[in-house]
Amino acid sequence: MALASIFGTNMFNYEPSGVVAFYEAYSAVRESFARASEWTGLDVEPLLYQNGSYDDESRRLQVVSVGLAAAQLGIQDVLMEKGLHPEVVGGLSLGGLVAGCVAGTIERRDLMRLLMEADHAPEQDGGERAEGIAAAYLSLDFDPDHYYGEQREGVFLSADFGCDAGGRLRIVMLSGYRDALEKLAAEEPDGVINVTEGADLAVHSPLRKKSWELTRAQLAGIRFTDPRLPVCSCLERRTLGTGDEIRDMFVDNVVKPISLVHLNDGMRQHGTALALVVGPSPVLNVLRYPFPVVFVDSPEAVPRAVAAVFEHGVRLRRAAGVR
Numbered sequence: 001m002a003l004a005s006i007f008g009t010n011m012f013n014y015e016p017s018g019v020v021a022f023y024e025a026y027s028a029v030r031e032s033f034a035r036a037s038e039w040t041g042l043d044v045e046p047l048l049y050q051n052g053s054y055d056d057e058s059r060r061l062q063v064v065s066v067g068l069a070a071a072q073l074g075i076q077d078v079l080m081e082k083g084l085h086p087e088v089v090g091g092l093s094l095g096g097l098v099a100g101c102v103a104g105t106i107e108r109r110d111l112m113r114l115l116m117e118a119d120h121a122p123e124q125d126g127g128e129r130a131e132g133i134a135a136a137y138l139s140l141d142f143d144p145d146h147y148y149g150e151q152r153e154g155v156f157l158s159a160d161f162g163c164d165a166g167g168r169l170r171i172v173m174l175s176g177y178r179d180a181l182e183k184l185a186a187e188e189p190d191g192v193i194n195v196t197e198g199a200d201l202a203v204h205s206p207l208r209k210k211s212w213e214l215t216r217a218q219l220a221g222i223r224f225t226d227p228r229l230p231v232c233s234c235l236e237r238r239t240l241g242t243g244d245e246i247r248d249m250f251v252d253n254v255v256k257p258i259s260l261v262h263l264n265d266g267m268r269q270h271g272t273a274l275a276l277v278v279g280p281s282p283v284l285n286v287l288r289y290p291f292p293v294v295f296v297d298s299p300e301a302v303p304r305a306v307a308a309v310f311e312h313g314v315r316l317r318r319a320a321g322v323r
Helices: 017-025 027-040 044-049 057-081 094-102 108-117 178-187 206-219 243-252 260-269 301-311
Strands: 002-007 088-091 131-139 155-163 169-177 193-195 272-278 293-296
Touching: 002 057, 002 094, 002 260, 017 027, 017 044, 017 057, 027 044, 027 057, 027 108, 044 057, 057 094, 057 108, 057 272, 057 301, 088 094, 088 260, 094 108, 094 243, 108 206, 131 178, 155 178, 155 260, 169 178, 169 206, 178 193, 206 243, 260 272, 272 301, 293 301
Parallel strands: 002 088, 002 272, 272 293
Antiparallel strands: 131 169, 131 193, 155 169
């Protein structure tokens, strides 16, 4: 009966009040932000409050990534201080990278520097066509392949989030060229395809090939060791058990679609009896899981997580993750 930690996706924007409350309440979170600041040269205030002003949108997204990773790692430290050491870890997008760090595969310093060097600029390989993403809310019996693939020029599957918590809808994210996404949305009833405003990167799609090449080059100089914990992939139904496998996940995460369904299946195979979703995760908080979950996005959730461990008969391991 294993305890799992799940780390959520990167976000173009997120509301930081829960992270700020953690920062004020726990020295481990303050230390996480202090070290992120030291390693990246970014001040703690914009990392924590997400209140910086940037002429370069790519720089703003770098700050969002570093701040969110610092929050996830700091909150995981809080949980481990309470004795809640996971037996299996995983995450979506940025969360998968953080999971690899928690498993001891990559040093935190290297992760933060990698996030600071990440390329968030639109690639525009299609000329001047803007990139974008869209959320699709589908009936459970509808095949999402209808919305992407060879029959949909410029539209790709970016994420499969599975079902909403009520089991009424299947939620997927599409990415690609904005004009192609808007054309698709116009063909469907209102509310089915929703093109996201203010998001101009076709994340987790083949359009990010240049970023994939940059990431591969950056990771060539970073040491990856074999993980001390199983890491469940969100890119395929697979548990990652070597440093090389996790390095490949870091690279392929740029261009391949992510899947909560894959992640959940992997964690269920490891006997997960309870999962803690660590840090702010507005997407993950509205989805269905095949095991009980506690969303640890504010200090008030910490005692709920401790209580859930005993409620569900979860065994606790003694070894800590990487610090």
